[in-house]
Amino acid sequence: MKKYVIKRLISLIPLLLILSFFSFLLLDMAPGDPAEKKLAAQGVAVTKEVIEAERIRMGLDRPFLTRYFAWLFGALRGDLGVSYKDGFPVMGKLMDGLGKTCQLAVSSLVLSLLVSIPVSVICAVRQDSLFDNVFRILSFAGNSVPNFLISVLLMFVFCIRMKIFPVIAGDSFSGLFLPVISLAIPMTGRFIRQFRAEIISQLEQDFVTGIRARGVRETVVLFRNVLYNALGHMITIAGLSIGTLMGGSVVIETIFRWSGIGKLVMDSITARDYPVVQGFVLIMGVMYLVIGLVTDLIFVTLDPRTEITS
Amino acid sequence: MKKVISNKIIRKRARRRVYVIGALCVLLVLIAIFAKQLSPHDPNVTSALLIRRPPSKEYPFGTDSYGRCVLSRVLAGAGTTIFATTVLVAVTFVIGTVLGIISGYYGGLADTLIMRVTELFLAFPQMVVAIAVAGILGGGLKAALIALGVTAWTGYAKIARSHTLSVKNENYIAAAKLAGLRGWQIICFHILPNTLFPLVTNALTQIGTTMIGISGLSFLGLGVIPPQAEWGSMINESRAYIQLAPWAVLYPALATVITIMLFNYLGDAVMDLRKAERRN
Numbered sequence: 001m002k003k004y005v006i007k008r009l010i011s012l013i014p015l016l017l018i019l020s021f022f023s024f025l026l027l028d029m030a031p032g033d034p035a036e037k038k039l040a041a042q043g044v045a046v047t048k049e050v051i052e053a054e055r056i057r058m059g060l061d062r063p064f065l066t067r068y069f070a071w072l073f074g075a076l077r078g079d080l081g082v083s084y085k086d087g088f089p090v091m092g093k094l095m096d097g098l099g100k101t102c103q104l105a106v107s108s109l110v111l112s113l114l115v116s117i118p119v120s121v122i123c124a125v126r127q128d129s130l131f132d133n134v135f136r137i138l139s140f141a142g143n144s145v146p147n148f149l150i151s152v153l154l155m156f157v158f159c160i161r162m163k164i165f166p167v168i169a170g171d172s173f174s175g176l177f178l179p180v181i182s183l184a185i186p187m188t189g190r191f192i193r194q195f196r197a198e199i200i201s202q203l204e205q206d207f208v209t210g211i212r213a214r215g216v217r218e219t220v221v222l223f224r225n226v227l228y229n230a231l232g233h234m235i236t237i238a239g240l241s242i243g244t245l246m247g248g249s250v251v252i253e254t255i256f257r258w259s260g261i262g263k264l265v266m267d268s269i270t271a272r273d274y275p276v277v278q279g280f281v282l283i284m285g286v287m288y289l290v291i292g293l294v295t296d297l298i299f300v301t302l303d304p305r306t307e308i309t310s
Numbered sequence: 311m312k313k314v315i316s317n318k319i320i321r322k323r324a325r326r327r328v329y330v331i332g333a334l335c336v337l338l339v340l341i342a343i344f345a346k347q348l349s350p351h352d353p354n355v356t357s358a359l360l361i362r363r364p365p366s367k368e369y370p371f372g373t374d375s376y377g378r379c380v381l382s383r384v385l386a387g388a389g390t391t392i393f394a395t396t397v398l399v400a401v402t403f404v405i406g407t408v409l410g411i412i413s414g415y416y417g418g419l420a421d422t423l424i425m426r427v428t429e430l431f432l433a434f435p436q437m438v439v440a441i442a443v444a445g446i447l448g449g450g451l452k453a454a455l456i457a458l459g460v461t462a463w464t465g466y467a468k469i470a471r472s473h474t475l476s477v478k479n480e481n482y483i484a485a486a487k488l489a490g491l492r493g494w495q496i497i498c499f500h501i502l503p504n505t506l507f508p509l510v511t512n513a514l515t516q517i518g519t520t521m522i523g524i525s526g527l528s529f530l531g532l533g534v535i536p537p538q539a540e541w542g543s544m545i546n547e548s549r550a551y552i553q554l555a556p557w558a559v560l561y562p563a564l565a566t567v568i569t570i571m572l573f574n575y576l577g578d579a580v581m582d583l584r585k586a587e588r589r590n
Contacts, residue, residue: 141571155549247438288435
């Protein structure tokens with residue numbers, strides 16, 4: 001186990017390097033001159049001399065790789081540069097939004113799991129029953145509706161027609177409700193489909209027939225053997241969905257004016273404040289990698305056989 | 311007791327389902343192709359006299375806040391969405407499949423290199439990368455497609471590689487090698503025909519997700535540039551006055567949901583058919 005953890009941690013290093021390189025490259029991909037864009041974002045009248053002075057101040061006269069390593073070492077110390085717009089550190093801006101985004105993401109993930117685990121277990125055990133068929137259709141539908149559409153429709157029904165919830169999500173509990181539901185519906189649909197398939201494939205294994213033949217009660221088989229075996233895959237599925245959740249929160253936060261990291265990045269894109277976008281990609285990428293690693297480790301802990309094969 | 315149904319009947323049902331859903335999808339594509347001929351008005355003509363009119367005989371889906379016919383714009387948007395999705399799925403499918411097959415067939419250094427790169431791109435959260443890349447490239451449909459394509463090919467590469475590995479050691483490949491065929495010939499004439507069906511099936515299941523991605527970017531204003539009609543951007547434009555003209559949101563929303571469901575259902579149906587055929 002220890003060896004496996006070390007191996008995985010080492011394999012993270014090239015991934016992090018490439019991620020940081022890609023994030024850095026993003027800024028260079030933007031059309032136009034960075035110095036000019038920075039000055040334009042601050043509303044400074046641009047002349048050739050001003051741009052030239054700014055280029056030197058930003059270090060743009062240095063070669064690409066030198067700039068990359070300077071930026072990388074900064075990033076390792078938690079310094080992601082400053083915003084073009086107001087000169088505040090990017091890291092601080094992102095950290096301010098991260099908490100609110102986590103609130104949203106964790107709530108919707110928990111809600112999805114709370115709904116989808118019992119539903120998928122019942123669906124798998126009572127295959128082709130009415131319950132199974134109803135939830136199969138519902139989960140298919142949930143999986144097919146983009147989250148921006150769900151949130152616009154929910155907003156129309158609950159905020160404008162019925163006036164139950166505020167249109168702009170404040171910090172209150174009622175403000176959290178609609179954004180969480182909008183994120184949770186597609187995710188729950190996906191979870192039910194995938195969990196159900198996983199539990200069914202476990203139920204069809206030979207060892208389950210064997211345990212049943214020895215007269216073990218069905219509930220014990222279900223919880224001690226089948227669900228335990230499915231758990232690793234279910235955690236992996238949930239871990240992978242974090243990536244979708246990160247993208248989805250950008251959309252949802254923009255719609256509900258939820259001042260998390262997603263709204264920040266959309267506002268920064270509109271304002272052409274690219275260092276913030278760059279920092280966003282880096283932080284989300286690192287979080288995604290770490291979550292992936294953690295889910296992998298849980299998987300191996302639950303099922304030690306995978307450690308040997310991988 | 312479970313009813314026992316013979317494999318033959320399961321196969322027949324699965325096939326019939328694919329035909330029905332496939333026909334509906336083809337119909338949708340035809341509508342998208344002939345959108346110009348089908349739409350009652352020019353989707354981009356504005357009129358100050360016809361702002362936010364409710365659905366009527368002349369304007370079956372009503373008009374938006376620029377006085378444009380919503381039906382015509384929904385039809386034009388079908389073209390945009392389906393064309394963009396087809397291009398994206400096709401290009402990423404070809405790139406991913408070629409890389410995956412090369413990786414699986416040749417093995418060794420090529421395999422290690424290609425798979426390392428694939429895993430790198432697989433390690434990034436797709437929508438985060440797409441939003442950032444599209445945002446920085448400055449919007450436009452082309453930028454949105456590039457942004458989504460950066461990570462979309464990885465899934466195809468992984469699946470193509472695993473299917474190649476599973477047929478690589480078959481006797482007919484060994485026979486082809488003995489017959490003196492070159493690597494690319496074996497890939498084109500033996501590996502590709504024997505792996506294409508599962509690979510295309512997988513690509514079909516990705517159409518719905520891809521549409522969600524494209525319309526999501528357009529909704530954020532990172533996809534098509536207005537006034538070009540696209541469902542996601544139409545919904546975004548008209549949600550500001552949803553209480554005045556709900557039809558301007560509801561019809562593109564309905565079109566989005568129906569289209570994505572239909573293509574997702576097609577993917578499911580083809581997948582089921584494959585399972586039924588394999589059981590034989």
